[in-house]
Amino acid sequence: MIINNDTVNFALYMKESDAQAKVKSAFIYADALKNKLRIKKTVNPIVLPWIGQKDNFEFRKGEVTLWAGQNSSGKSLVTSQISLSLMGQGEKVAIASFEMKPVTTLQRMARMWIGMNPLAPEFQTEEGFKSIDDLFDQFSYWSEDKLWLYDQMGAVSQDLIIGMCRYCAKELGIGHIFIDNLATCVMGEDDMSGQKNFVAELINIARDYNIHVHLIHHLRKPSSEYAMPNKYDTKGSGAIVDLVDNVWMVWRNKEKEDEVKDVGRASPKFNDPDQLLLCRKQRNYEGSGNGEPTVKLWFLADAQTYVERQGDEPMCFVNFPHVRSG
Amino acid sequence: MKGHEPLIKMRMAGKAPAFISIEDHKSLTSHDWHLYNETPCINVDGDELHNLDLRFCVGLIVNISSFSENRAKTLLSIAKQAKARVITSCVLIPNAPHWKQTGWSEIYTQS
Numbered sequence: 001m002i003i004n005n006d007t008v009n010f011a012l013y014m015k016e017s018d019a020q021a022k023v024k025s026a027f028i029y030a031d032a033l034k035n036k037l038r039i040k041k042t043v044n045p046i047v048l049p050w051i052g053q054k055d056n057f058e059f060r061k062g063e064v065t066l067w068a069g070q071n072s073s074g075k076s077l078v079t080s081q082i083s084l085s086l087m088g089q090g091e092k093v094a095i096a097s098f099e100m101k102p103v104t105t106l107q108r109m110a111r112m113w114i115g116m117n118p119l120a121p122e123f124q125t126e127e128g129f130k131s132i133d134d135l136f137d138q139f140s141y142w143s144e145d146k147l148w149l150y151d152q153m154g155a156v157s158q159d160l161i162i163g164m165c166r167y168c169a170k171e172l173g174i175g176h177i178f179i180d181n182l183a184t185c186v187m188g189e190d191d192m193s194g195q196k197n198f199v200a201e202l203i204n205i206a207r208d209y210n211i212h213v214h215l216i217h218h219l220r221k222p223s224s225e226y227a228m229p230n231k232y233d234t235k236g237s238g239a240i241v242d243l244v245d246n247v248w249m250v251w252r253n254k255e256k257e258d259e260v261k262d263v264g265r266a267s268p269k270f271n272d273p274d275q276l277l278l279c280r281k282q283r284n285y286e287g288s289g290n291g292e293p294t295v296k297l298w299f300l301a302d303a304q305t306y307v308e309r310q311g312d313e314p315m316c317f318v319n320f321p322h323v324r325s326g
Numbered sequence: 327m328k329g330h331e332p333l334i335k336m337r338m339a340g341k342a343p344a345f346i347s348i349e350d351h352k353s354l355t356s357h358d359w360h361l362y363n364e365t366p367c368i369n370v371d372g373d374e375l376h377n378l379d380l381r382f383c384v385g386l387i388v389n390i391s392s393f394s395e396n397r398a399k400t401l402l403s404i405a406k407q408a409k410a411r412v413i414t415s416c417v418l419i420p421n422a423p424h425w426k427q428t429g430w431s432e433i434y435t436q437s
Binding site (some may be wrong): 001002003004005006007008009011013014017021025027028029030031032159 | 336337338340341342343344359363364365366374375376379381382384385395397400403404407408
């Protein structure tokens with residue numbers, strides 16, 4: 001090899017051209033563009049648990065999804081069900097819930113997974129305990145290399161959350177991180193720039209590590225408990241909705257619940273859905289269907305899960321679509 | 327990308343090789359060229375080209391070879407933007423002897 005003295009001040013050039021190197025001709029993306037179209041056809045998209053929505057919404061890598069709803073509107077239930085579905089679709093999931101202990105989160109997920117109420121009277125016998133233990137063991141075995149829980153309750157510093165996300169993505173290869181919820185990560189409801197910076201940091205992590213971050217967030221107190229929310233009802237900084245890639249509003253049909261409590265089946269609302277998921281933003285939707293779907297769901301109290309048709313069986317999360325065989 | 331780190335180290339130390347090769351196919355020397363005083367060989371086989379940072383090419387003579395015409399052209403474009411002094415880029419035809427290598431090629435000289 002012939003080596004000469006360098007005529008270029010290389011160290012200086014590297015320093016000065018840092019920004020230039022990021023300005024690229026569209027031509028060099030030609031291969032990536034073609035590959036993207038091919039990958040679309042061959043790789044199964046990661047979708048919602050409800051098969052009727054499979055063409056309408058996709059959890060893409062490198063994105064952040066906001067799940068917003070009022071108090072006890074079912075946000076945690078819906079996202080728990082979605083996390084089980086993601087695991088059934090072969091994804092690794094981490095849940096950082098600052099309002100529930102890990103064992104409570106697991107208990108809820110295990111109940112969804114087995115599709116039954118383990119506290120029902122028929123299971124309160126020695127034999128019943130044993131069969132529930134067996135089912136819970138099966139759940140633990142199934143979720144062993146799929147599910148991680150962040151063991152921290154109450155308020156937590158943003159740096160810790162960011163560090164946890166990096167660790168999950170980089171060291172554990174986790175593809176979906178659920179953060180429940182924004183209020184516990186940013187102190188002060190009026191700290192608008194704090195909220196904006198935190199969400200921007202989550203977006204960077206999602207992009208850098210090619211993962212999907214799910215952020216759960218509260219809505220402002222509504223004028224009525226029955227009122228359906230829109231995306232501008234989210235608490236705190238309006239920039240949150242602008243920054244994230246996808247926005248889902250979680251709405252519980254309290255009006256139906258109250259009427260059914262009063263008049264039972266005679267209620268004209270008896271057949272209405274128990275829950276609505278309203279997609280109000282899907283930045284990178286490329287399909288030809290409805291990119292901002294409204295998902296009507298019915299609640300199965302024993303399984304604590306939502307199904308997309310009244311009378312449907314609880315889901316089987318082991319496979320996808322989540323249909324029980326036999 | 328493989329083989330670029332020793333080259334960057336060399337250039338940071340104020341030295342420049344007479345020329346380098348960028349190979350978009352299996353390379354025999356990209357992992358250890360610096361240990362045997364061989365011509366710097368950078369391997370980009372299978373890499374996403376739009377993610378490559380070829381700034382180590384600045385001011386150098388660069389020989390590019392690929393089995394794909396599109397990738398050979400793309401690498402030429404990236405090396406141009408990285409301010410390489412002279413670039414040759416060509417398509418190799420697999421398993422053909424050198425006198426039958428009739429694929430696309432281009433020579434670029436920085437003006």
